Amino acid sequence: MEQRVIDTLRKVFELNGFIGIETRAVEPGSSLLKKGETSKEIYLLSRLQEVGQENDTPVEDRLGLHFDLTVPLSRYVVEHANDLAFPFKRWQIQKVWRGERPQEGRFREFVQADIDVIGNGELPDHYEVELPLVMVSALEALREFGLPKATVHANNRKLSEGFYRGLGLNDIEGVLREIDKLDKIGADEVAKLLVGECGASEAQAAACLELANLTAANGAELAERFDALCAAHGIATDSDAYVLARQGLDTLAMIVDEAARIRPGSVIADLKIARGLDYYTGSVYETFLDGAASLGSICSGGRYDNLASQGNRKYPGVGLSIGLSRLVSYMLHTAGAKASRISPAAVLVAVWNEEDRAASNEIAGRLRARGIATDVAPTAAKLGKQIKYADKLGIPYVWFPADRSDPEAVDEVKNIVTGDQEPADAKSWEPDTLVARQTVEIQGVEAA
Amino acid sequence: MEQRVIDTLRKVFELNGFIGIETRAVEPGSSLLKKGETSKEIYLLSRLQEVGQENDTPVEDRLGLHFDLTVPLSRYVVEHANDLAFPFKRWQIQKVWRGERPQEGRFREFVQADIDVIGNGELPDHYEVELPLVMVSALEALREFGLPKATVHANNRKLSEGFYRGLGLNDIEGVLREIDKLDKIGADEVAKLLVGECGASEAQAAACLELANLTAANGAELAERFDALCAAHGIATDSDAYVLARQGLDTLAMIVDEAARIRPGSVIADLKIARGLDYYTGSVYETFLDGAASLGSICSGGRYDNLASQGNRKYPGVGLSIGLSRLVSYMLHTAGAKASRISPAAVLVAVWNEEDRAASNEIAGRLRARGIATDVAPTAAKLGKQIKYADKLGIPYVWFPADRSDPEAVDEVKNIVTGDQEPADAKSWEPDTLVARQTVEIQGVEAA
Numbered sequence: 001m002e003q004r005v006i007d008t009l010r011k012v013f014e015l016n017g018f019i020g021i022e023t024r025a026v027e028p029g030s031s032l033l034k035k036g037e038t039s040k041e042i043y044l045l046s047r048l049q050e051v052g053q054e055n056d057t058p059v060e061d062r063l064g065l066h067f068d069l070t071v072p073l074s075r076y077v078v079e080h081a082n083d084l085a086f087p088f089k090r091w092q093i094q095k096v097w098r099g100e101r102p103q104e105g106r107f108r109e110f111v112q113a114d115i116d117v118i119g120n121g122e123l124p125d126h127y128e129v130e131l132p133l134v135m136v137s138a139l140e141a142l143r144e145f146g147l148p149k150a151t152v153h154a155n156n157r158k159l160s161e162g163f164y165r166g167l168g169l170n171d172i173e174g175v176l177r178e179i180d181k182l183d184k185i186g187a188d189e190v191a192k193l194l195v196g197e198c199g200a201s202e203a204q205a206a207a208c209l210e211l212a213n214l215t216a217a218n219g220a221e222l223a224e225r226f227d228a229l230c231a232a233h234g235i236a237t238d239s240d241a242y243v244l245a246r247q248g249l250d251t252l253a254m255i256v257d258e259a260a261r262i263r264p265g266s267v268i269a270d271l272k273i274a275r276g277l278d279y280y281t282g283s284v285y286e287t288f289l290d291g292a293a294s295l296g297s298i299c300s301g302g303r304y305d306n307l308a309s310q311g312n313r314k315y316p317g318v319g320l321s322i323g324l325s326r327l328v329s330y331m332l333h334t335a336g337a338k339a340s341r342i343s344p345a346a347v348l349v350a351v352w353n354e355e356d357r358a359a360s361n362e363i364a365g366r367l368r369a370r371g372i373a374t375d376v377a378p379t380a381a382k383l384g385k386q387i388k389y390a391d392k393l394g395i396p397y398v399w400f401p402a403d404r405s406d407p408e409a410v411d412e413v414k415n416i417v418t419g420d421q422e423p424a425d426a427k428s429w430e431p432d433t434l435v436a437r438q439t440v441e442i443q444g445v446e447a448a
Numbered sequence: 449m450e451q452r453v454i455d456t457l458r459k460v461f462e463l464n465g466f467i468g469i470e471t472r473a474v475e476p477g478s479s480l481l482k483k484g485e486t487s488k489e490i491y492l493l494s495r496l497q498e499v500g501q502e503n504d505t506p507v508e509d510r511l512g513l514h515f516d517l518t519v520p521l522s523r524y525v526v527e528h529a530n531d532l533a534f535p536f537k538r539w540q541i542q543k544v545w546r547g548e549r550p551q552e553g554r555f556r557e558f559v560q561a562d563i564d565v566i567g568n569g570e571l572p573d574h575y576e577v578e579l580p581l582v583m584v585s586a587l588e589a590l591r592e593f594g595l596p597k598a599t600v601h602a603n604n605r606k607l608s609e610g611f612y613r614g615l616g617l618n619d620i621e622g623v624l625r626e627i628d629k630l631d632k633i634g635a636d637e638v639a640k641l642l643v644g645e646c647g648a649s650e651a652q653a654a655a656c657l658e659l660a661n662l663t664a665a666n667g668a669e670l671a672e673r674f675d676a677l678c679a680a681h682g683i684a685t686d687s688d689a690y691v692l693a694r695q696g697l698d699t700l701a702m703i704v705d706e707a708a709r710i711r712p713g714s715v716i717a718d719l720k721i722a723r724g725l726d727y728y729t730g731s732v733y734e735t736f737l738d739g740a741a742s743l744g745s746i747c748s749g750g751r752y753d754n755l756a757s758q759g760n761r762k763y764p765g766v767g768l769s770i771g772l773s774r775l776v777s778y779m780l781h782t783a784g785a786k787a788s789r790i791s792p793a794a795v796l797v798a799v800w801n802e803e804d805r806a807a808s809n810e811i812a813g814r815l816r817a818r819g820i821a822t823d824v825a826p827t828a829a830k831l832g833k834q835i836k837y838a839d840k841l842g843i844p845y846v847w848f849p850a851d852r853s854d855p856e857a858v859d860e861v862k863n864i865v866t867g868d869q870e871p872a873d874a875k876s877w878e879p880d881t882l883v884a885r886q887t888v889e890i891q892g893v894e895a896a
Contacts, residue, residue, distance in 0.1 A: 002470070003468060003470075014792035014793075014821050015792075015816045015819070015820075015821045015822070016816065016821070016822070016823070017791050017792065017793035017796075017821060017822060017823030017824075017843075018792070019791055019792065019841075020451060020792070022450070022451075024557050025473075025543060025545075025557060026545070026556065026557055041495075041496070042495075042496040043493045043494070043495060043496075044493070044494050044495075044496060044499065045491045045492070045493060045513070045547070046491070046492050046494065046502070046547075047489075047490075047491060047492075047547035047548070048489070048490040048491075048492060048507070048512075048547055049547075051492065051502075051503065051507060052503055054494070054499075054502055054503075055499065055500055055502075059496070059499060064496075065493075085837060085840040085841050086826075087826045089791075089823070095473060095543075097473075097474070099493070099494075099495035099496055099497075100495070108474065109472050109473060109474055119826075124826060124827055126802075126805060130809075258806075261806070262809070262813075342467070343465050343467055343537075344462035344463075344465065344466070344467065344468070345462075345465035348465075354574075357574060358706075358709070361578075361710070365710075368463045368464065371463070372463075373462050373463045373464070374463070374464070374465060375464070375465030375537070376465075378535045378567075379572055389533060392533040393467075393533050395465075
């Protein structure tokens with residue numbers, strides 16, 4: 001199941017020209033500790049021989065497991081800058097680890113699927129609409145596994161920051177952090193926190209909530225309503241704060257309009273999207289599934305201008321990340337996708353007795369040479385037992401080799417789902433149902 | 449490169465009816481420490497918050513990274529025993545970690561590709577020839593990447609142990625350990641070690657080396673020469689030692705003869721194969737590449753009867769493991785396979801000016817809908833610069849959208865390798881070289 005999901009995502013990413021990379025799971029502590037907030041969730045490593053001496057080494061010089069794919073990307077880009085063609089579009093699907101106490105529904109080990117585009121010095125803003133749309137295509141491709149429709153909610157940090165500053169607020173990070181809690185704790189609680197934690201007056205808090213609730217059908221309406229809101233709160237259009245906000249708004253309007261033209265209904269402006277991480281500098285995205293509000297955002301990201309740099313060289317980027325393990329878990333438990341820890345084989349070749357195993361192996365070899373995944377019965381048990389084995393493994397066909405003592409006899413194949421049985425030749429036979437024809441690639445994936 | 453190798457192996461494993469599983473990278477210390485020898489190479493984990501208190505917890509209760517895929521399989525089988533259909537044939541391709549000081553050519557983090565078949569209580573011995581043959585098919589499939597021919601060298605622990613006991617030796621593990629060094633240090637040094645470390649007389653040591661050098665073209669010859677060797681050293685055919693050896697020999701003879709029938713030259717008897725790990729109880733395998741003796745075994749394994757158990761229930765198995773990172777590294781550096789960190793895209797659609805980007809995006813969308821991986825130029829730079837970008841990414845075609853001011857104009861596409869340029873329609877055009885048609889799935893993989 002997870003493997004098929006990964007294959008599907010990979011295909012969409014590559015169709016869109018993203019290059020796959022894989023980085024080592026182990027990074028130096030100094031890289032891992034750079035990024036602030038999540039750094040508390042790092043797993044550090046120590047060699048068994050060093051037990052008891054771990055703390056002779058400062059944390060920065062120890063090794064740890066990556067907790068996302070952004071920190072490794074930033075290191076990778078700097079290390080390989082001279083070999084890469086910029087803008088560098090990469091996809092990366094790997095496990096990440098969080099050294100947190102396990103809670104229900106959260107994994108200490110999970111798979112993330114990321115796409116990012118990184119520029120050298122500068123990065124055109126059309127990527128801020130293209131990347132969320134690639135993720136929309138990818139999530140669309142997962143609908144065959146029962147995933148509901150996904151909608152990207154976009155906002156822009158500059159828009160929020162400019163507006164808050166225009167109101168006279170200075171603790172921008174604090175305000176964003178509280179606004180981020182809106183869906184969880186509701187407007188009243190957030191207003192209290194804005195007053196209590198961020199030094200806002202009640203009027204300022206109310207204005208922040210007004211901005212968070214602003215909606216619009218398109219870019220022009222967004223600009224119009226935002227301007228009205230600024231006017232209502234005395235934010236002058238020639239103030240620095242407004243200029244900053246307007247920069248963010250123009251990008252957001254472009255994103256919404258472009259997305260509506262290319263894929264209507266896929267991306268909407270949602271001015272309460274804040275994102276916890278402080279490295280986003282422009283667009284921010286969260287993605288929600290129809291009918292799965294409680295799941296929260298399944299694919300988040302944004303634009304960052306300062307994540308990677310080397311001397312005077314800066315590498316701005318736009319990226320989004322799918323929390324794949326949570327998504328697969330949702331698909332299995334709620335969206336009705338089927339996980340089956342069953343055989344990829346379409347056919348089980350029966351074995352009449354151990355002396356005839358070679359004949360069964362030969363039939364299996366012929367089927368495999370034509371791309372039909374095939375298993376051979378483990379023992380020459382009673383036929384009923386062999387059929388039961390196929391059934392337990394979800395193998396739809398059982399192949400009966402011809403009776404070798406009868407020169408007229410031919411092989412036969414039984415569809416154990418329908419019960420149909422017919423003569424068959426391993427050189428030409430094809431499974432006649434779609435389900436059986438495709439090699440069922442299924443992985444039993446453990447939750448950690 | 450590595451991703452394509454993994455895809456190829458997976459396809460062969462699934463064609464043969466193996467079920468893919470994935471286990472978490474993190475296992476409890478108590479599982480990891482079970483297996484003896486390699487346990488020294490474990491990476492233990494600690495949460496950043498617990499730094500300084502790691503040693504309050506005994507190693508057995510801490511978490512560590514798996515160092516192979518056999519320990520997790522053994523845990524997995526016991527945990528899921530009630531849900532699995534036995535014999536359980538599984539493939540597993542994952543990273544593993546060794547907490548060793550990094551040496552040249554050894555990775556602390558690498559990928560292993562394993563197949564195993566696990567029985568419930570018993571396991572027919574035909575799997576002891578089938579599993580190495582599946583690996584032979586898999587390695588054969590890698591020859592398209594430049595891998596030389598692989599040959600499995602098989603031996604049997606019972607054969608060796610019976611013979612050594614027949615000679616009067618008791619430190620069986622010790623003798624196996626020294627014999628394992630034959631290729632590295634030569635016969636003279638091994639003889640000295642057998643005398644010095646294992647309590648062998650010079651005659652016994654010489655006999656051990658004679659056994660290691662015994663070769664045979666087929667099972668019958670193997671039996672004949674082995675019996676002659678036993679006779680020469682006074683091992684009676686009615687002794688317990690001979691009976692044990694003969695059990696191993698019969699299995700080995702079966703393997704060699706069956707393999708010769710199915711795939712001549714793929715598996716040979718090699719009586720110096722010992723394998724370091726003490727959990728093998730029957731067949732043991734190592735695999736060597738033509739012309740790459742210094743690389744050592746690239747795929748090893750064997751039969752184990754006691755790895756997993758639960759109360760009275762035992763789960764015997766046969767398995768082999770490919771050290772994939774080392775193999776890929778060899779293929780890249782020695783066997784001439786090409787790694788290219790380049791785009792999977794076959795086409796780059798040019799952008800005449802930013803206002804026309806939508807037209808270029810539309811062309812890209814049409815090509816992608818037909819499965820042709822496509823990128824769009826990052827900026828409306830001069831055409832030469834756009835072509836150079838395609839060239840740097842290894843994208844063979846550049847697509848020129850029609851001049852929209854000219855109603856007669858049509859799209860054209862240029863093969864930048866040959867220089868050919870021709871009119872093209874995104875609804876029907878196909879890349880005309882094999883190389884360009886296949887989506888080049890390439891991953892930049894880091895060595896750790």
